[in-house]
Every structure is written in C-alpha cells, then in structure tokens.
Amino acid sequence: MARVIFDHVTKRYGEIVAINDLDLIVSDRDFLVFIGPSGCGKTTILRCLAGLEKVSDGQILIDEQVVNDVPVRDRDVAMVFQSYALYPHMTVFDNIAFGLKIRKTPPDEIEKRIAESGELMDIEGFLEKIPRELSAGQQQAAAVGRTIARVPKVFLFDEPLSNLDARRRSKTRGDLIKLHQQLETTFVYVTNDQAEAMTLATRIGVLNHGVLQQCDTPRKIYDQPRNLFVAGFIGSPAMNIINARLIQEEGSILVDAGSFVLELPINSAGKYEGYIGKKVILGIRPEDIFSHETLMPTSPVQLVDAQLDNAEFLGNETLLHLISGEHEFVSRVRTRSTVKRGEVIQIAFDLERIHLFDPQTELAVR
DSSP, rough: OOOOOEEEEEEEETOOOHHHHHHHEEEOOEEEEEEEEESSHHHHHHHHTTTSSHHHHEEEETEEEEESSSSSSOOEEEEEEEOOOOTSSOHHHHHHHHHHHHHHHHHHHHHHHHHHHHHHTHHHHHHHHSSSGSSSHHHHHHHHHHHHHHHOOEEEETTTTSSSSSHHHHHHHHHHHHHHHHHHHHEEEEEEEHHHHHHHHHHEEEEEETTEEEEOHHHHHHHHHHHHHHHHHHHSSEEEHHHHHHHHTTTEEEEEEESSSEEEEEHHHGGGGGGTTTTTEEEEOGEEEEEETOOOSOOOOEEEEEEEEEEEEOOOOEEEEEEEEEEEEEESSOOOOOOOOEEEEEEEGGGGGEEEEOTTOOOOOO
C-alpha cells in the first residue's frame, strides 16, 4: 500500500511535451483512472511512474521516497500491459513465477503466491498451459495474476481490457473492482473507455495535450465539469454545447440562444451577474432534455420548440437528434419514441442542470 506523488512532473521528447507540469497526489488505496484522447500523455505518466521513462522535470514519490533515479526493479510497482506481455514459450505458472525467481523469492513462497493469485483471478485450471492455448480473457487474467503475485505497493494498468469483447470487458470490470477491494492497495489505471473510467475509478484524471484538466470523483467529473473540454469529453453522447448570450429582463437573467431563451433559476442566477450582456457557452447533457412523450422532472423546466432530424433507437433508450434554429442538440429519452422525422415537438430543458462556460477561458462559470 502506498501514496504516489507527482510533484510538477514534465516529460519531453525533444520539442514535444508529453506531460506538462503534472501536480497530483494519488492517495493510498486510491483507484485512479487516467482518461483522455489518444496522445494526451496518459500512458507516458504510467511509464514514468513504472520507471520505463525518465522524467524531464519534477519528481515522482512513492511512499514519500523520490524514485526518479530508482531502477524499475526496485520501485515496487507492477504493470499490466495492453498486450499482456506474457512469455509465449512459458506456462502460465512459469510466467507468474519468473519475476519472483528473479527477486530470489523462496520456492515455497512462490508456490503460495501463485496459488493465491490463481484463486483470485480464477486461473487455477490453466496454470500449465502456454499463452497461445488461452483465450484473450484468460491471457488477461494470467497477466493480472502475475502482477498480483508480486504483491507490489502500486498496481499499474495500461488499457488491459482493450483486447476483450464487450461482454468479457463488462465482467472483468466487476472483477477488477472486487480485486481492488480485496487487495486494499493503490491502483493507477489508463483507458480510452469512459465506461471503464466511470465504473472503476474512485477518482478520474482527465488529460488533454499532457495537461491534467480535472481530477475528481466520477460523479463530480460528470456533474461539475471544470471546463469545456471535460464537459464535452466525458459523457456519451457528449454534452450539448450551444453558443448564447446572457441578458437581463425585468430582474430575470436569461440565456439567449437566438432561437430560444431560457430563464435561469433564481437560486443560481446570482453567480452569473458578471456575464450579463456577454457571450457564454451553454452546456446541457442529453438526459436533461426531455421530450413531450416523457414525464417532466421535478426541477424547473422550460419548453422549447424543436424539429426532429433523426431518432436512434437503442433498446432501453432513444436518442433524439433535434434542431432549433441554427442549433443542433441531442436528447436521451427512455421511451420508444413515436416522433417522426421532420416533426416539430416541444422539449423541456431542465434548468437546474444547465452549465455555463466562459468562451474565453473555457472554464465553468461557478
């Protein structure tokens, strides 16, 4: 068990800055998931923590010890790679035992650890098989089992589920949550999959161009995005983004989007007074826009006329692609919608779920 500190860490490859001044504490027993677009620096962070890459500036600490110059084998971390990195000519047993033998672990202790990791990952039945005789899911379980047997202070996972099919990926997410609870240690995890990040993490770190945009609980990342990038990146479908202006009429503060106007709730209007007469960016998630066929929420709503451009039936929900004036947005409704393309309907914006962003800084207006 360990706390990890990234103390203003920067990693450069020539003129390319892969990690830009990362200042972050990963608490003991945290399950921190880094997510962001390809090339954002998330895997580089993992490799720097593992010692596979040397940082350009700053320090990395594990259990209060600076590890910048500590060799990989002495950092007491273990990494599961995207490719699983199993030795193809060795059995699962020997793959797990290999690292332990290098560390001169006694044979009886090796047997004990392999038995424990085999039970945790349910791989007892194929310890004598070689990787090519295993399915992708079994190889993934073997790679995690090898990591568990090390009993490291910190577990590192680099997109370990990307090679699995959707059904196996869903099951393995549940397995990893249970594993984290059982081992009670620190997990640092990298993924491109939002479902993985939202379901696995105790905290999510959202990256873009090597810069940490926000690090918080999944709920806060989703409900209180710090800036426009986080708001648009987290969520599927993405948050609706609409250019607008704040105006004031008869004491009420309004969001004027041109084709429709929304009145801000009295209890939240005060924080927006400095933006009256200025451009803003309106953000609202698809599930916070309701069609006339669904029940209205308990919070204040405002009706807007919109034309249906397309409807995506997904079984348990339908995505309505709507147009109002020059604006296009998506509504997620849990109904088998009967609305037809081209039909004009009334939709309701949940006014308590509106987000406003400064178009210059792209920061949320709080």
